[in-house]
Amino acid sequence: MTGEGPSPPGRKILIAEEGFSMDEAIEAVKRDDAGAVVAFIGTVRDDGIDSLHLETYKEAAEEELLAIREEALARFGLLEAVVIHRSGRLRIGDEIVIVACSAAHRREAFDGCRYILEELKRRAPIWKKEVGPAGERWLEVGGDPAHDPARGREVP
Amino acid sequence: MTGEGPSPPGRKILIAEEGFSMDEAIEAVKRDDAGAVVAFIGTVRDDGIDSLHLETYKEAAEEELLAIREEALARFGLLEAVVIHRSGRLRIGDEIVIVACSAAHRREAFDGCRYILEELKRRAPIWKKEVGPAGERWLEVGGDPAHDPARGREVP
Amino acid sequence: MLVHIRAFASFREILGKEADLEVGEGSTVGDLLEILVSSHQGLGPAIFEEDGRLREYVIIMKNRERIDSLEGLATVLEEGDEVAILPPVAGG
Amino acid sequence: MLVHIRAFASFREILGKEADLEVGEGSTVGDLLEILVSSHQGLGPAIFEEDGRLREYVIIMKNRERIDSLEGLATVLEEGDEVAILPPVAGG
Numbered sequence: 013m014t015g016e017g018p019s020p021p022g023r024k025i026l027i028a029e030e031g032f033s034m035d036e037a038i039e040a041v042k043r044d045d046a047g048a049v050v051a052f053i054g055t056v057r058d059d060g061i062d063s064l065h066l067e068t069y070k071e072a073a074e075e076e077l078l079a080i081r082e083e084a085l086a087r088f089g090l091l092e093a094v095v096i097h098r099s100g101r102l103r104i105g106d107e108i109v110i111v112a113c114s115a116a117h118r119r120e121a122f123d124g125c126r127y128i129l130e131e132l133k134r135r136a137p138i139w140k141k142e143v144g145p146a147g148e149r150w151l152e153v154g155g156d157p158a159h160d161p162a163r164g165r166e167v168p
Numbered sequence: 169m170t171g172e173g174p175s176p177p178g179r180k181i182l183i184a185e186e187g188f189s190m191d192e193a194i195e196a197v198k199r200d201d202a203g204a205v206v207a208f209i210g211t212v213r214d215d216g217i218d219s220l221h222l223e224t225y226k227e228a229a230e231e232e233l234l235a236i237r238e239e240a241l242a243r244f245g246l247l248e249a250v251v252i253h254r255s256g257r258l259r260i261g262d263e264i265v266i267v268a269c270s271a272a273h274r275r276e277a278f279d280g281c282r283y284i285l286e287e288l289k290r291r292a293p294i295w296k297k298e299v300g301p302a303g304e305r306w307l308e309v310g311g312d313p314a315h316d317p318a319r320g321r322e323v324p
Numbered sequence: 325m326l327v328h329i330r331a332f333a334s335f336r337e338i339l340g341k342e343a344d345l346e347v348g349e350g351s352t353v354g355d356l357l358e359i360l361v362s363s364h365q366g367l368g369p370a371i372f373e374e375d376g377r378l379r380e381y382v383i384i385m386k387n388r389e390r391i392d393s394l395e396g397l398a399t400v401l402e403e404g405d406e407v408a409i410l411p412p413v414a415g416g
Numbered sequence: 417m418l419v420h421i422r423a424f425a426s427f428r429e430i431l432g433k434e435a436d437l438e439v440g441e442g443s444t445v446g447d448l449l450e451i452l453v454s455s456h457q458g459l460g461p462a463i464f465e466e467d468g469r470l471r472e473y474v475i476i477m478k479n480r481e482r483i484d485s486l487e488g489l490a491t492v493l494e495e496g497d498e499v500a501i502l503p504p505v506a507g508g
Contacts, residue, residue: 034191035189035191038190038207038209042211042261044213044261046213047213048209049210049211050206050208050209051194051205051206051207052204052206052274053194054203055205056203057200057201057202057203057272058200058201069422069424071480072500075480105198105200109508118208121208125206126278129508132508133507136508137424137502137507138505138508139426139503139505139507140506150425150503151506152503152504152506225330225332225408225410228385228388228408253416264416288416289414290413291413292413292416293383293410294415295411295413295414295415306333306414307414308381308411308414
């Protein structure tokens with residue numbers, strides 16, 4: 013299921029210890045029958061912090077991301093989807109995550125990308141600790157209060 | 169208004185005669201105060217065509233794209249936005265357009281990107297001609313057979 | 325006086341890409357289109373309804389501004405104006 | 417029998433990253449958590465409500481499956497099981 017495609021390292025889902033190439037992730041979802049690619053890139057925002065430490069339950073996170081990806085492919089008619097999430101220590105501006113999706117048309121690509129992102133935040137066992145002048149702080153809530161998982165499950 | 173930023177060629181809006189770098193467009197919208205980047209990439213879908221010819225009223229298209237970009241910055245609180253649209257002859261899989269937006273949070277980045285894309289399709293003086301085995305055909309509305317022209321004319 | 329005409333996509337295939345056209349002082353956009361229609365077969369039905377109104381999806385610009393936001397077909401032309409005739413757009 | 421314990425983020429700071437723990441045959445996830453609570457100060461209030469139920473946002477997994485979809489705290493453990501204790505997630 014994860015071994016069929018091109019880079020990033022031939023995998024659709026990756027918890028990455030190192031930085032990743034946005035171009036490669038986008039190239040990996042392009043297909044001749046797709047007219048639309050939507051990519052979300054989350055970056056470390058300067059909120060007065062020095063760095064962000066990402067901790068993951070790697071095996072469980074990859075399983076969850078694979079499941080979320082499969083759901084999105086089926087529910088939104090995506091043609092391809094790649095998710096890469098960093099772990100480890102990041103600095104301001106570094107990429108945390110990329111969710112890249114392709115579809116025949118733009119609506120599915122937007123909706124599928126957003127679904128994967130919201131479900132990732134809600135379900136994937138990943139944690140963030142902000143490290144700043146005032147000390148360290150675990151961020152405890154990742155989900156968007158406006159996101160309704162039930163609604164997200166419907167094919168639009 | 170267009171000269172302040174980094175590449176692509178220092179401009180936020182571009183009608184490009186040649187292929188463009190997706191990575192450069194995305195890098196151009198990244199900012200330390202942004203936590204989210206959303207990029208839409210439209211590509212030539214294989215609908216049994218040989219090539220797609222893009223014709224633009226370049227000066228008017230750039231003015232319109234600049235206006236749409238300014239609207240999106242103001243309405244969605246985007247921190248940065250770059251739009252590059254190809255003109256000329258394209259083949260299956262080639263990039264037609266990239267709309268890259270950054271914002272503090274993902275919701276604004278998604279909504280702003282989608283707004284720019286829909287307004288571009290509705291308002292920018294750009295036309296597509298499909299060239300295939302059956303001859304040539306101008307696409308007269310939106311280029312997307314699933315797209316409803318009446319709905320497409322409304323501000324989304 | 326001379327005005328500059330530009331046409332795009334399917335209208336370009338009827339009218340040619342661009343041209344300068346001599347029109348009388350005080351001519352309107354409507355006057356200009358009548359001249360073009362009379363000299364280019366197929367243009368009339370392409371841009372006008374049977375009752376003579378401009379088709380809804382046809383865009384005419386004077387100096388890159390839609391004539392809808394000026395005085396429509398009654399918009400008066402001046403020396404050197406650029407008039408563009410645009411079929412429905414299809415970018416993105 | 418030995419079970420493997422993993423803890424993450426704020427719970428890792430209380431429990432340590434991972435450890436093997438000896439528990440009696442037939443022990444449940446609830447039994448295991450009681451042992452951990454009794455030996456790690458601060459863990460009890462972090463994962464349990466005052467009435468002894470697991471806090472809603474705390475996730476316990478056995479072999480990477482949430483105990484919610486097994487038998488909850490009554491889920492029986494076997495030799496070599498991996499039990500993970502997760503605070504609210506915050507990825508993306």
